[in-house]
Amino acid sequence: MKAGLFLLYERKEETVISRIQHRKECEGYARLDRRPYHERKSRYQVACDRLLRGGLCERDIVVDIGAGYTELDFCLRTEHGWRGRYVPIDGWVDGTDIEKWAPEFDFHWFAALELLEHLHDPKRLVEELKARAEFGFVITTPNPDVVDVLAMDPTHITPLSRDLLESWGIYTTLHNFYGTHEDGIAGMWTRRDVR
Template sequence: MIDYIVTETLTLITEKPASACTPRTTGLFTELDVDSLALQEIITTLQGRCHVIIPDEVTARVRTVGDLTQAVTDALAASPSSRIEMAEDYLRGHKSLHHERASRFQAASDRMRARGLSDEHVLIDLGAGYTELDYVLRSSYGFRGRYVPADVWLDGTFDLLTWAPPRPYHWYAALEVIEHLDDPRLLVERLKEWAVEGFVLTTPNKNVVDVFAQDPTHLSALDEETLQSWGMETSLHNFYGHYQDGICAVWTRRMKDGHDSRR
């Protein structure tokens, strides 16, 4: 999300194409023709959009797109309240109603229950948003286990790039998450290490929808074949208003060990 905000801000102020403003090695002064006044405008814009304060001494050291991105990242890390506010802004920007989103939570709940999610298990919901998965699991699937949300809006510290669970948990869910990562397989492999029982993912189907047009913070577009090659079982669903425009993928440790024949 930070990379996108930086790129969009640079594109707006420098009037250069996004392709020129995205690489972290791009020089602000040498390649994007940013002068001192434009740099101040860029910093001011980023501070407003990300709810942070970037110190003058940090601004003075900024030379590249990577420096700028790191300055915003460091400012957010120093201010959990800013990260919370940015997460809240993102959630407020999504205007769809619960019944329009419910199909993805139902698909994930169905797959987990079918694969052995029990009331004795603990489920960690990564990028939990409005915690609607918990509601659907309990109201429609009778789940009575422990549901634990993990999201930036909780305390401003959750970051999938650095977060790891303090101990093993039974199940993980990452619904509408991996398309926001530039290396989604990294999270998939981490979940395989962390999950005692398994995990479930949902993501847009790039073969049906323009994933990058859906949301400006999307960084990866995926299809069934890719997720299957990563060891997951997939199914297609109607998540966003088009036929088979969404994917639900599940992985269990039993599947890995070759002992799970449930469907």
């Protein structure tokens, strides 16, 4: 019994150490130079538009996966007057490894902005969100038909085409997110048709 408890404690300690290391790596990524908010806000505005068009209301909870500096929350509140609950999930905030993360509970809405291209298996997360979203989710990602997604950032590992996202049941639209015509994709999945 003592050997089993020691092994359990050792595994838990390894998990804590790996979470701390992961958080440090994510914090280093978060400190990289970023364009100012006003140059990047188009993706947040599009996501807000999709959420509101989908029926987002003041009673709803939005879980922002890969929340970064929580700019989706800022956009929802300052530009749209939204007063609902916002829950940020991000490795540099809490050590969450989004490659393995899955929501423990159902939530009204999820957002994964500029995130899926960072994952080895983005479809796994999409399926988790479909299972746990009471109303739906929004995503944004670079458009690989226009920009070299892998060259944009060393942590970009999975380019996602519009056709691929649509094959997963996500309704997509093209947008100007990075300075080139139609260089970004916004996607939305809902339990009901709100396009």
